[in-house]
Amino acid sequence: xxxxxxxxxxxxxxxxxxxxxxxxxxxxxxxxxxxxxxxxxxxxxxxxxxxxxxxxxxxxxxxxxxxxxxxxxxxxxxxxxxxxxxxxxxxxxxxxxxxxxxxxxxxxxxxxxxxxxxxxxxxxxxxxxxxxxxxxxxxxxxxxxxxxxxxxxxxxxxxxxxxxxxxxxxxxxxxxxxxxxxxxxxxxxxxxxxxxxxxxxxxxxxxxxxxxxxxxxxxxxxxxxxxxxxxxxxxxxxxxxxxxxxxxxxxxxxxxxxxxxxxxxxxxxxxxxxxxxxxxxxxxxxxxxxxxxxxxxxxxxxxxxxxxxxxxxxxxxxxxxxxxxxxxxxxxxxx
Numbered sequence: 001x002x003x004x005x006x007x008x009x010x011x012x013x014x015x016x017x018x019x020x021x022x023x024x025x026x027x028x029x030x031x032x033x034x035x036x037x038x039x040x041x042x043x044x045x046x047x048x049x050x051x052x053x054x055x056x057x058x059x060x061x062x063x064x065x066x067x068x069x070x071x072x073x074x075x076x077x078x079x080x081x082x083x084x085x086x087x088x089x090x091x092x093x094x095x096x097x098x099x100x101x102x103x104x105x106x107x108x109x110x111x112x113x114x115x116x117x118x119x120x121x122x123x124x125x126x127x128x129x130x131x132x133x134x135x136x137x138x139x140x141x142x143x144x145x146x147x148x149x150x151x152x153x154x155x156x157x158x159x160x161x162x163x164x165x166x167x168x169x170x171x172x173x174x175x176x177x178x179x180x181x182x183x184x185x186x187x188x189x190x191x192x193x194x195x196x197x198x199x200x201x202x203x204x205x206x207x208x209x210x211x212x213x214x215x216x217x218x219x220x221x222x223x224x225x226x227x228x229x230x231x232x233x234x235x236x237x238x239x240x241x242x243x244x245x246x247x248x249x250x251x252x253x254x255x256x257x258x259x260x261x262x263x264x265x266x267x268x269x270x271x272x273x274x275x276x277x278x279x280x281x282x283x284x285x286x287x288x289x290x291x292x293x294x295x296x297x298x299x300x301x302x303x304x305x306x307x308x309x310x311x312x313x314x315x316x317x318x319x320x321x322x323x324x325x326x327x328x329x330x331x332x333x334x335x
Contacts, residue, residue, distance in 0.1 A: 002175050016185055020192060025281070044245060050249045062078065119231050269281060274328040
């Protein structure tokens with residue numbers, strides 16, 4: 001039973017990342033009809049927002065501490081972060097320690113701007129083109145963004161530790177312990193997903209967007225600039241992917257190819273859930289995360305070697321053979 005519960009937790013952890021990325025992908029496809037292969041790069045950029053802020057907060061200057069000496073007996077040079085000199089050692093240390101959660105606030109405007117520029121500068125020119133053209137141009141953009149990150153930050157993973165208060169383990173039962181940050185990530189994903197659905201369901205802006213997703217021409221005839229609203233939705237989708245990347249940093253150290261690692265899996269999640277279906281994307285994300293977790297257990301890999309690497313694709317094949325539109329997809333959409 002303990003092993004079963006742990007695999008459920010592991011699945012929810014993986015599924016949270018899948019669901020957040022797939023949610024953004026589905027928002028873009030449902031509103032703009034664009035198959036965005038650069039969405040994984042947005043996840044990567046979000047992760048490197050936390051790297052950038054961590055390095056920014058850790059900038060320091062050297063001072064001479066006469067009370068300490070180096071191995072030659074000379075007064076030692078001590079590095080003091082600017083944040084600590086401005087806010088004091090205690091508050092400054094707390095700010096540096098909580099750089100990853102603070103990066104959430106930093107990443108929101110950054111990702112909104114990145115999404116807006118991407119949509120206005122490139123994506124809008126491919127609305128009426130074939131999906132193959134959209135895939136090629138967005139995949140090329142993803143490679144460019146990946147190489148830019150590699151140029152500035154190198155090829156090696158960069159550690160972005162969680163705050164000390166959340167870096168330990170939680171004793172869920174007498175026999176089950178689990179990393180606190182992974183639990184935090186799951187609840188963070190639930191809040192973001194709930195916020196997106198609430199925004200679309202209960203705000204006027206969201207209701208117009210949902211109407212535009214169902215019948216774009218009719219909404220346009222009512223005098224509503226639906227294209228402008230869809231552009232803002234692209235920025236929102238970019239922000240969701242970016243926030244997923246920010247908080248995922250302490251789980252998997254950011255590296256320049258992490259976006260590609262999640263990209264294919266995210267598209268599989270979207271297709272299984274149903275192209276254009278937001279609930280389907282979220283449900284499929286958590287479902288496939290849990291299945292992948294169970295497939296990684298010793299008995300499964302012993303019975304079928306490598307099953308943990310292909311389980312998601314096997315499930316996708318079965319579902320698409322039985323129901324080509326996906327679990328919750330609308331009839332005729334990418335069918």
